[in-house]
Amino acid sequence: xxxxxxxxxxxxxxxxxxxxxxxxxxxxxxxxxxxxxxxxxxxxxxxxxxxxxxxxxxxxxxxxxxxxxxxxxxxxxxxxxxxxxxxxxxxxxxxxxxxxxxxxxxxxxxxxxxxxxxxxxxxxxxxxxxxxxxxxxxxxxxxxxxxxxxxxxxxxxxxxxxxxxxxxxxxxxxxxxxxxxxxxxxxxxxxxxxxxxxxxxxxxxxxxxxxxxxxxxxxxxxxxxxxxxxxxxxxxxxxxxxxxxxxxxxxxxxxxxxxxxxxxxxxxxxxxxxxxxxxxxxxxxxxxxxxxxxxxxxxxxxxxxxxxxxxxxxx
Amino acid sequence: xxxxxxxxxxxxxxxxxxxxxxxxxxxxxxxxxxxxxxxxxxxxxxxxxxxxxxxxxxxxxxxxxxxxxxxxxxxxxxxxxxxxxxxxxxxxxxxxxxxxxxxxxxxxxxxxxxxxxxxxxxxxxxxxxxxxxxxxxxxxxxxxxxxxxxxxxxxxxxxxxxxxxxxxxxxxxxxxxxxxxxxxxxxxxxxxxxxxxxxxxxxxxxxxxxxxxxxxxxxxxxxxxxxxxxxxxxxxxxxxxxxxxxxxxxxxxxxxxxxxxxxxxxxxxxxxxxxxxxxxxxxxxxxxxxxxxxxxxxxxxxxxxxxxxxxxxxxxxxxxxxxxxxx
Numbered sequence: 001x002x003x004x005x006x007x008x009x010x011x012x013x014x015x016x017x018x019x020x021x022x023x024x025x026x027x028x029x030x031x032x033x034x035x036x037x038x039x040x041x042x043x044x045x046x047x048x049x050x051x052x053x054x055x056x057x058x059x060x061x062x063x064x065x066x067x068x069x070x071x072x073x074x075x076x077x078x079x080x081x082x083x084x085x086x087x088x089x090x091x092x093x094x095x096x097x098x099x100x101x102x103x104x105x106x107x108x109x110x111x112x113x114x115x116x117x118x119x120x121x122x123x124x125x126x127x128x129x130x131x132x133x134x135x136x137x138x139x140x141x142x143x144x145x146x147x148x149x150x151x152x153x154x155x156x157x158x159x160x161x162x163x164x165x166x167x168x169x170x171x172x173x174x175x176x177x178x179x180x181x182x183x184x185x186x187x188x189x190x191x192x193x194x195x196x197x198x199x200x201x202x203x204x205x206x207x208x209x210x211x212x213x214x215x216x217x218x219x220x221x222x223x224x225x226x227x228x229x230x231x232x233x234x235x236x237x238x239x240x241x242x243x244x245x246x247x248x249x250x251x252x253x254x255x256x257x258x259x260x261x262x263x264x265x266x267x268x269x270x271x272x273x274x275x276x277x278x279x280x281x282x283x284x285x286x287x288x289x290x291x292x293x294x295x296x297x298x299x300x301x302x303x304x305x306x307x308x309x310x311x312x313x314x315x
Numbered sequence: 316x317x318x319x320x321x322x323x324x325x326x327x328x329x330x331x332x333x334x335x336x337x338x339x340x341x342x343x344x345x346x347x348x349x350x351x352x353x354x355x356x357x358x359x360x361x362x363x364x365x366x367x368x369x370x371x372x373x374x375x376x377x378x379x380x381x382x383x384x385x386x387x388x389x390x391x392x393x394x395x396x397x398x399x400x401x402x403x404x405x406x407x408x409x410x411x412x413x414x415x416x417x418x419x420x421x422x423x424x425x426x427x428x429x430x431x432x433x434x435x436x437x438x439x440x441x442x443x444x445x446x447x448x449x450x451x452x453x454x455x456x457x458x459x460x461x462x463x464x465x466x467x468x469x470x471x472x473x474x475x476x477x478x479x480x481x482x483x484x485x486x487x488x489x490x491x492x493x494x495x496x497x498x499x500x501x502x503x504x505x506x507x508x509x510x511x512x513x514x515x516x517x518x519x520x521x522x523x524x525x526x527x528x529x530x531x532x533x534x535x536x537x538x539x540x541x542x543x544x545x546x547x548x549x550x551x552x553x554x555x556x557x558x559x560x561x562x563x564x565x566x567x568x569x570x571x572x573x574x575x576x577x578x579x580x581x582x583x584x585x586x587x588x589x590x591x592x593x594x595x596x597x598x599x600x601x602x603x604x605x606x607x608x609x610x611x612x613x614x615x616x617x618x619x620x621x622x623x624x625x626x627x628x629x630x631x632x633x634x635x636x637x638x639x640x641x642x
Contacts, residue, residue: 212412219426
């Protein structure tokens with residue numbers, strides 16, 4: 001178990017480093033010099049050179065990279081060339097909002113998918129089970145932003161029950177915070193829940209055909225008792241895989257949903273950075289998103305080891 | 316103790332097992348033999364109430380004073396694992412891969428009212444009883460850390476945990492090495508209460524059982540004491556089965572039964588074996604009854620001409636369903 005975790009951790013660190021190189025390289029080859037952007041088209045070469053020296057962009061790329069990547073380790077993302085404010089605190093604040101948004105969406109997805117998928121599997125021969133499969137199929141076809149707009153239309157415009165957008169920090173007013181996040185959570189979660197329902201259904205169906213479930217019934221457990229005691233944990237292994245992939249998708253999907261609901265998250269920050277040609281800010285946000293996806297994969301690997309003893313001993 | 320009468324198993328409009336009747340006395344060891352697809356496993360699963368979805372059983376099966384067929388799951392649950400237990404064919408997949416072996420053995424006891432701590436102690440005892448070395452360590456292992464033979468012993472420990480009246484084994488040694496197979500059979504012979512042992516391996520039956528039922532096409536075609544049936548088979552199918560299992564002298568061809576077992580629902584009407592039988596005549600288009608004392612006693616006479624029903628049963632329980640029996 002310890003060896004397995006250490007190996008996974010080493011893989012995580014190595015991939016974060018590799019991702020850092022990749023992100024830096026992509027940003028470096030993009031056309032557009034920060035100093036030229038800052039000073040505009042009428043700047044004198046001397047002024048540009050001076051600003052370059054101040055930004056440190058006149059140094060060799062390797063030195064710039066080490067400076068930037070080394071700073072990341074203690075939360076220093078550099079200072080924006082455009083706004084001259086440190087990037088780290090901005091990212092930290094926005095990351096909190098996005099994390100809450102994404103995890104809340106995932107919780108909604110799980111609350112929908114686990115019971116619905118299990119029910120659809122147990123009743124796969126009945127019309128109701130087939131109906132759940134059909135509904136989840138429709139759900140898959142709806143993009144999250146469209147679901148968001150529909151939800152706004154129903155709950156904010158028609159029923160006037162929830163705000164159509166905006167974000168209230170939890171420290172200001174917990175109740176309003178919850179109300180402001182409810183629709184974003186639902187629009188992210190319902191769509192992902194529909195996708196997840198199908199995976200839960202097929203995982204439970206597979207497990208229901210396993211010999212050990214028959215063994216459990218031969219011991220004297222009922223159908224549902226056998227499924228509960230012996231099936232769910234086994235079925236959760238493929239579901240965890242999908243969950244990891246979905247979290248990554250949600251993180252990216254949050255960029256769009258934050259726009260729809262005017263939520264100041266990472267996606268919002270990223271789009272602002274792109275619009276303002278704030279290269280270092282974009283670089284930082286992209287790095288954080290990539291690192292988050294890698295971290296999710298690491299957590300998924302840890303979950304495997306916790307769930308499945310066969311993985312603990314080996315590799 | 317176990318009385319089965321007119322047990323049939325159907326999947327939609329296909330009759331997979333037809334009118335099977337037999338009994339097992341306390342402590343008696345009965346073998347159920349036949350080729351793959353003859354309905355042996357379905358018969359066993361019907362007795363356990365574990366038929367796959369969409370497959371249903373009818374007829375009666377009583378264990379002591381409890382009905383096994385046509386009873387709601389709620390009532391059967393109570394019997395399974397306590398009064399009647401089953402060991403399945405495939406040991407590699409029959410245990411939950413995510414649960415320690417000891418917990419899986421203890422589970423069958425806690426399900427039937429044994430206290431948790433006591434069940435855990437008993438689990439280790441049982442693992443020792445099925446001759447697993449270092450039972451304490453095995454109890455803490457996960458199934459993937461054990462060999463196929465060891466896992467099948469664990470299954471046997473689970474089956475024996477509540478001291479059932481009847482043990483059903485469905486080809487428990489087919490997936491094992493020959494040497495492991497032999498140890499396993501000796502163990503089953505030693506620990507089994509009344510036993511219904513399903514196999515296609517005649518040598519296994521010969522070493523273990525006192526009585527045999529021969530199944531073909533979802534019917535019992537011959538039944539009787541082991542020695543009697545194996546020495547003087549009467550049904551032509553049993554004859555073929557026995558001939559095929561004997562090693563012929565060097566240089567001669569292996570004896571086989573011509574043709575192959577038809578798919579379910581493709582068996583001929585009348586005698587189910589007649590399309591593969593060298594002795595079949597027009598008479599065989601009518602289904603022969605299983606004649607002998609095993610036949611549920613009823614007023615009806617055998618339907619065929621008297622000279623074709625074979626000699627009178629000898630009173631030793633040897634019965635067969637054949638118009639042209641051997642000998």
